[in-house]
Amino acid sequence: MTIDVLTFVGQSVFGYGQSAEELLARLDAADVERAVICPVKPRAYHLAAANDAVAEAAAQQARLIPLARVDPNLEEDALRELDRAVGTLGARGLFLHPWEETFRVNDPRLDPLLAHCAELQLPVVIATGYPWLSEAAQVGDLARRFPSVAMVMTHGGQINISGLGQADAFAVLQKHPNVSIDTSGVYRQDFLEDVAAELGPERLLFGSNSPRMDVRLEVQRVRWLTVDEASSALILAGNARRVFRLDSSARPS
């Protein structure tokens, strides 16, 4: 079993996108059974419509697991939309994109949202590594304030082709047990191996970042890691089951 924890469905105003059918075909081509799907920021800018779209895709296809996306700049409206997406639409977690929505991930304005996630035991996936807005140290600051919220930093916690953010990403993982990383596009596969060896394979989740990245390459990045079989099974699926509570049929209440 392989579960991809970072994919997008819908047409983004930023020029990327895919339908649920296109995603499923890409997953099939890479022997990936299930995927967590995040809404994109649509051309009309309203994330509510995008939340509806991923919920509908997931309702039609049990392989897909929907997350809610909200814009924390909207404050109480963001909180209301999170409630709607979780309560009415069945979202299994919150997705935050500080770069595309433009907010600093550790801005205190996010506190009501994060407190709500803590109450609902909702995991939060954070598009991480964007300069000034979602550097690993900033996610770490948020994780310090909300230690009971499971947080996933995308892209191994940094986006720098020299790996200049990896020391910070590693330090955040080391200090905050509620934080893990997905593997999409990670520079240096040995960073992933070091995290598995030193902090445990529980801290890594396979994610492809499709459609911007290629599921076929990203899954191979994980399947070819030098880790034992049990660790590999955790990274490819077991950790996703735990973080997104896939074995619990109950929706958060």
Added chain:
Amino acid sequence: MIVDSHAHVDEVPALGWIDPASSLVSLMDQAGIDRAVVMTYTELPAVNPSALDYLADQIASYPDRLIGYVRVHPWYPEALDLIERAFGEFQMKGVKLHPVGNLSHPASEVSLRVIRRAAAHRAPVLFHCGDEALTTPLQIAQAAEAVPEANIILGHMGGYFHVDEAIEVAARYPNIYLETSAMPYPNQIRRAVEVVGAQRVLFASDGPGCSPRLEVHKVRLAGLSASDEEQVFASNIVELLEAVKPRL
């Protein structure tokens, strides 16, 4: 045949990177890579005055597999003599510049004098080209414009966020080559071939930190024609390196 245009051999305890040639060669074997261009992580003459002798020594253990590039710090005038020694005494074939490490703008006079010296040998200059200040495609393109006779390779072809820009500057300057290592988009390799032509796209792994096997897989996923793929994997870099004159 596969020739890797950018890989590393060095031992840097401060970074925890202990990568003698043997580490790389076993990964090359696993990935089916015949030969690799190798360079140190550290620069000459600072911070590592012994980098050239170390690299030459390591290459001497695998003379049929490894080809050296000398990595210099442009601030130091003696970098030019080190280039002469690397090419003349050790048959190295190119120069590596990493502006993040040495804070030298690619088009600053100190960098340009290094690039001109490499060009005098018809040797390529490989730049780290990512998302950081001093390494973006538009910054390196200024050097390509200033020294049009130099062959300049954009290592990582722009990293995560500057790949479109790397392809754009390569389309504009015929002396710019794009190198595929580490950046995560197979479809951008295909687009690079379509826009600038297969003859200016070079396969590289940035091993052993990045997995050479995964880097080869990435190029195969780009879905190039057999002849384009052959150029990217081997003949382009072979042709570039054959032109290098060891002595002026």
